[in-house]
């Protein structure tokens with residue numbers, strides 16, 4: 001990567017594990033250890049005041065499932081927040097952190113770890129994802145996938161780190 005490209009990549013957030021933000025490093029640890037962080041250790045709290053930052057605005061949030069890629073248990077989308085809160089667009093994309101895990105461990109995520117759904121929203125499906133291989137395989141998750149499926153780690157083609 002040339003210096004100019006590297007500078008522009010940096011401006012968009014951390015590009016590898018050596019300059020990861022603490023929340024991105026926490027996700028990588030969770031992937032390796034297969035245990036999410038308990039709410040107490042994550043300083044998770046439910047606030048009753050109106051706020052701009054809450055789980056639903058965080059890149060680790062699985063809105064429909066009320067789950068988080070990093071913190072254990074159900075979260076409150078509108079009022080919950082933890083010390084790992086990362087606004088969408090901040091640091092690495094969660095799917096790119098999974099790719100670091102796959103490269104480092106030599107293992108894909110198990111199907112059940114991927115939060116796979118049978119039909120994703122238009123534009124956010126396997127067919128739109130840079131980790132999709134055309135014969136129905138995925139670089140991140142074990143199993144077979146159809147173009148209309150999706151998962152909790154989709155990264156749209158052209159976004160995030162270079163693979």
Ligand code: SF4
Nearest residue numbers: 126129132138151154
């Ligand atoms: S959207 Fe599909 S291809 Fe992309 S990471 Fe998820 S399961 Fe894999």
